[in-house]
Amino acid sequence: MSPSPTSPHATFERQDTLLQVRLSGAWNWSDAAPGMPEEPLWAGLSGVRLTADSLSESDGALLAWLISFSRAASARGLALDTTGLPEGTQRLLALALAVPPRTDHPTDTAPGFFASLGLIALHLWADLPRALRFTGEITQSFARLLIGKARFRRRDLLWLIEANGPRALPISSLISFLVGTILAYMGAVQLAQFGAQIYIADLVAIGMVREIGALMTGVILAGRTGAAYAAQIGTMQVNEEIDAYRTLGLSPIDYLVLPRLIALVLMVPLLTLYAGVVGIGAGMLIATTVFGVGIREYLNETVLALSWAHILIGMFKGTVYGALVAFAGCWRGMECGRSAQAVGEATTSAVVTSILLITVSASVLTIIFQRLGW
Amino acid sequence: MSEVAISIRQLTMAYGDNVIQRDLSFEVQRGDIFVIMGGSGCGKSTLLRHLIGLQAPKAGSVCYGEEDFWAATEAGQDALKRRFGVLFQAGALWSSLTLAENVALPLEEFTALPAAAIREIVSTKLALVGLAGFEHYYPSEISGGMKKRAGLARAMALNPEILFFDEPSAGLDPLSSRRLDELILELRDSLGATVVLVTHELPSIFAVANNSVFLDADSKTMIASGDPKHLAAHGPEAVRNFLSRGESS
Ligand SMILES: Nc1ncnc2c1ncn2[C@@H]1O[C@H](COP(=O)(O)OP(=O)(O)O)[C@@H](O)[C@H]1O
Ligand SMILES: [Mg+2]
Numbered sequence: 001m002s003p004s005p006t007s008p009h010a011t012f013e014r015q016d017t018l019l020q021v022r023l024s025g026a027w028n029w030s031d032a033a034p035g036m037p038e039e040p041l042w043a044g045l046s047g048v049r050l051t052a053d054s055l056s057e058s059d060g061a062l063l064a065w066l067i068s069f070s071r072a073a074s075a076r077g078l079a080l081d082t083t084g085l086p087e088g089t090q091r092l093l094a095l096a097l098a099v100p101p102r103t104d105h106p107t108d109t110a111p112g113f114f115a116s117l118g119l120i121a122l123h124l125w126a127d128l129p130r131a132l133r134f135t136g137e138i139t140q141s142f143a144r145l146l147i148g149k150a151r152f153r154r155r156d157l158l159w160l161i162e163a164n165g166p167r168a169l170p171i172s173s174l175i176s177f178l179v180g181t182i183l184a185y186m187g188a189v190q191l192a193q194f195g196a197q198i199y200i201a202d203l204v205a206i207g208m209v210r211e212i213g214a215l216m217t218g219v220i221l222a223g224r225t226g227a228a229y230a231a232q233i234g235t236m237q238v239n240e241e242i243d244a245y246r247t248l249g250l251s252p253i254d255y256l257v258l259p260r261l262i263a264l265v266l267m268v269p270l271l272t273l274y275a276g277v278v279g280i281g282a283g284m285l286i287a288t289t290v291f292g293v294g295i296r297e298y299l300n301e302t303v304l305a306l307s308w309a310h311i312l313i314g315m316f317k318g319t320v321y322g323a324l325v326a327f328a329g330c331w332r333g334m335e336c337g338r339s340a341q342a343v344g345e346a347t348t349s350a351v352v353t354s355i356l357l358i359t360v361s362a363s364v365l366t367i368i369f370q371r372l373g374w
Numbered sequence: 375m376s377e378v379a380i381s382i383r384q385l386t387m388a389y390g391d392n393v394i395q396r397d398l399s400f401e402v403q404r405g406d407i408f409v410i411m412g413g414s415g416c417g418k419s420t421l422l423r424h425l426i427g428l429q430a431p432k433a434g435s436v437c438y439g440e441e442d443f444w445a446a447t448e449a450g451q452d453a454l455k456r457r458f459g460v461l462f463q464a465g466a467l468w469s470s471l472t473l474a475e476n477v478a479l480p481l482e483e484f485t486a487l488p489a490a491a492i493r494e495i496v497s498t499k500l501a502l503v504g505l506a507g508f509e510h511y512y513p514s515e516i517s518g519g520m521k522k523r524a525g526l527a528r529a530m531a532l533n534p535e536i537l538f539f540d541e542p543s544a545g546l547d548p549l550s551s552r553r554l555d556e557l558i559l560e561l562r563d564s565l566g567a568t569v570v571l572v573t574h575e576l577p578s579i580f581a582v583a584n585n586s587v588f589l590d591a592d593s594k595t596m597i598a599s600g601d602p603k604h605l606a607a608h609g610p611e612a613v614r615n616f617l618s619r620g621e622s623s
Contacts, residue, residue, distance in 0.1 A: 151483070156470055240466035244528075247426050247460045248480055249452035 008061065010034040017046040019078075021069075023085075024053045027062035034065070036072055048073050051084030066093050134331050138261065141253040150254040157259045164225045165267035169274065171224065175216050176208070176275040180282030183207050188291045197291040201301035204283030205276075210310040211317070213275035215362060217268060218321030222354035226329035229260050230350035233333025234343040242334070257330040261323065268322030269315040276314060309374050317365055321358045328353040377404040378439070379536060379568045380425065385434035387420050393432070393594060394420050400587045400599045407562055407569045407582045409602060411616065412589035418572040419463065419540055421589065425570065426460050426538055427451055438536075456484060458536040459529030463544070465521035467513040473500060473524045474509035480531045499527040504553065519546045526554075530561070537561060539571035543578055555581050576619055580606075588613045 008027040013020040019041065027033070055062070070080050070093065082090050111119060144150035187203040233256055236242050245252040280302060287293040332350040336342050380402040387394045394417040402408045410418045423429040425436055427443060436443045438454050446454065467476050477496045481487060487495070500506055503523035513521055522542065529537060539558075543551035555578045561567045573579060579586070579602050586605065588598040590612060598605050598613045606617040 153470070159470075236469065239464060239469070240462040241468050243423075243428050244460070244462060244466040244468065246428060247455055247458075248483070249455040250483060 007031050008033055008065075010065075012037040012041055014041065014045075017044060019045050019048045021048060021050045022053060023050065023055050023062070025055070027055070027057040027059075027065070029059055029061045031061075033061060036069065042076055042078075045076070045078055047081060048078050049081040049084060052086055052089075055086065057089070062089065063092055063096065067096050070097060130335070131331065134334070135327075137251075137253050138257060138327070141251060141258050144251075144254060145258060150251070150258060152255050152259045156255075157263055160259055160263035161267060163228075164221070164263055165270065168220060168224055168267075168271060172217060172220055172271055172275055173278050175220060176213065176278035177282045179212055179216055180204060180208055180279030181286055183212070183279070184283035184286035185290075188287065192291060197287065197293050198297060198301055200283060200287045200291065200293065201298045202305040204287075205280055205302045205305045206310055208279030208283070209273075209276035209306060209314045211314070211366075213279060214272045214314050214318035214321060215358070217271045217275050217318050218325060218358045218362075219355065221264065221268065221271075221322055221325045222328075222351050222358065225264060226325040226350045226354040227347045229326060229329025230333040230336070230346045231343055233257075233330055234336030234346040237333065237336045238338050238340070238343060252334070257334070260330055261326045264322045264326040265319060268318050271322075272315050272318030273311075276311075313369060313374060317362070320361055320365065324357040324361060325354040328357060378402070379404045379406070380570070381437045382425075383435050383437070385421075385424065385436065386432045387417060387424055387429070388432040389420075395589055395594055395596070396433075397595050398434070398587070398589075400596065402568060402570060403585065404568055405562060405566060406585045407558060407571070409579050409583040409586040410570065410572045410589065411574075411579070411586055411602070411613075413591055413616075414574075416589045416591035418589060422538055422540055422570070422572055426458065427455055456532065457534060458538060459532065459534035460538045461522065461525045461529045461540065461542055463540040464518065465513070465523075465525035467521055467524055467528070469513050472510050472512055473505065473516075473527075476513070476524060477528045477531050480528065484532060495531070496527075499530055500524070502530070502557070503527045504550075519550055522546065523550075523554075526557075533565060534567065536568045536570065539569065539573070541572055541574065543573060543575045551575065551578065554578075558582050576617065579617070588616070 006026045008031050009023070009025040011022045013022070019037070021037075050066075057063070066085075066089070073080055082093060085093070141150055183204050184200050188197055188200050191197055191199050191203075233242075236256065242252045242256070245255060284295065284298050284302075287298055288295055329350045332346040332353060336346040378401050382401070383399050385398040386396040387398075398421070410421055412418055420429065424431055430444055435445070438457070441450065441454065443451060443454055467473070468479070471479065474493075474496050477499050478492050481492045481495060485492075497506065497509065500509060503526050505520060505523055505527065508516065508520070508524070513524070516524070522545065526539075526542070537558075542558075543554055546554065558569055558571070559582055562569055569582075571583075583602050586599060586602045587596050588605070588609070589595075590597045598609045600609075602617060605613050607614075609617070
């Protein structure tokens with residue numbers, strides 16, 4: 001089977017201890033390149049000579065082949081005589097081989113499925129001490145704030161409050177309205193069987209104010225604020241802004257993390273309350289228009305159902321979730337590496353961490369309040 | 375007046391287990407303009423991070439005068455940090471602050487000067503780097519070269535004893551780069567500052583530096599130190615090659 005005249009071709013021929021390599025044909029990536037010489041052919045050689053004959057190349061396929069061939073040759077301690085190759089090819093090859101490839105580069109092999117699972121578990125475990133250390137640093141920073149030593153710009157704080165409070169209202173309205181509607185419908189379908197539609201008001205009021213308003217606010221903030229915090233601080237890490245604080249002996253926690261934490265902790269109780277009110281509004285709309293409950297009745301029932309305990313517990317939970325979101329966002333941002341890709345990873349990781357922390361704390365808090373009988 | 379400002383002893387630097395440079399030992403004298411040279415990726419920025427307290431050595435020490443930076447307490451380290459100013463590779467300006475606020479922040483933190491005096495100093499420092507009138511710009515509103523110059527103004531805010539520069543002239547046009555060289559000499563002569571800089575610019579190396587160290591990526595250690603003009607003639611071959619491009623131009 002002889003190759004067609006245009007496909008890339010290499011013949012290897014031994015003349016005593018010299019290996020003659022003759023290259024011919026049109027070399028393209030679209031055609032398979034010839035293989036390397038068989039092992040026996042290399043044995044006992046003292047040199048390799050490359051020659052070309054009606055050779056053409058358009059896209060670097062020949063050069064790529066020559067590079068791997070010459071690596072194979074030099075691995076066996078053989079010198080390459082390339083004077084038989086076209087002038088341009090010789091020069092390119094010399095350029096490509098001028099700097100030896102790095103041999104001590106870090107290995108980067110993708111782990112398999114189970115190994116990945118194991119790695120995730122190990123990562124979470126390994127995260128714990130760093131999370132605790134970060135918590136410690138924040139605590140110190142708070143202490144400095146209390147004795148008036150930590151300083152950040154009031155303007156930064158106001159900007160953060162605006163960005164993460166009022167500006168979250170539209171999305172918060174939308175989600176709370178939706179959840180209030182769903183809650184009212186789901187409840188009403190059951191309650192209407194007993195003619196007890198009026199209790200929709202209790203269901204929606206307690207559900208929204210005590211649990212769901214806080215939870216939804218937490219999840220919205222995780223996607224909105226947690227991600228933004230990680231991206232902002234991560235970008236500062238990339239720009240060496242954080243190093244610039246450190247080399248002055250200033251704490252980046254004081255300047256960057258503290259205002260973010262404070263802004264969110266101030267805003268989140270209000271957002272939670274707002275979510276509850278919107279949810280109650282949605283419930284009232286459904287109850288009065290679809291299930292024939294009067295507006296006055298509904299409002300009366302709502303007021304009767306809501307106790308201060310429900311309201312305060314809801315706001316407390318919201319505050320905990322908000323603080324966790326701010327913590328996760330700032331922490332992932334501070335740990336961010338020094339590339340654009342690292343910022344993306346920090347952002348993703350901040351959202352995942354926030355939601356994980358919210359889930360865990362929601363369960364714990366619910367159990368605690370249950371036990372306390374509040 | 376040979377007084378040691380910084381002495382580096384048997385310094386080994388690594389990222390995890392990946393050793394970047396080992397066994398570096400050299401001294402920077404007071405009033406030196408000291409260049410860290412070497413091919414890209416050999417660890418110049420990493421060495422600078424060790425000198426300015428951002429990265430702890432794997433082995434060895436960095437001493438300022440008699441004080442071992444990495445053996446000092448946190449308060450001791452902070453006190454040492456006050457004595458130096460750093461210009462990062464891309465300026466590293468604080469993005470939520472204007473240029474004036476960037477330069478003012480170290481002054482507000484570490485001096486008891488009244489606001490009016492601080493404003494004066496800030497204007498002076500910005501004027502020195504050719505940014506008079508840009509006080510109220512944010513870092514996002516100026517070019518890369520201007521960010522660098524503003525970063526320099528911030529680094530000079532506290533009149534530091536030692537200034538560190540990472541590739542100050544990279545990305546500057548030849549004229550600004552020349553001005554920067556003059557500024558560096560001026561800072562040394564008028565403030566008596568010691569300057570440690572990483573640079574590839576051969577003209578500025580020969581124009582300003584009187585002492586240097588050359589890091590080699592292959593052997594992972596320093597292969598020469600001393601006056602670059604001397605090294606250009608009598609240094610090891612790799613260093614002569616590196617420096618000879620500047621001689622002929
Ligand atoms: N954050 C990092 N993590 C791991 N390796 C790094 C990191 N930063 C730099 N390196 C490695 O350290 C070496 C020296 O980097 P650097 O000091 O930036 O070089 P230079 O400034 O001389 O160009 C490079 O090989 C680089 O790959
Ligand atoms: Mg560098």
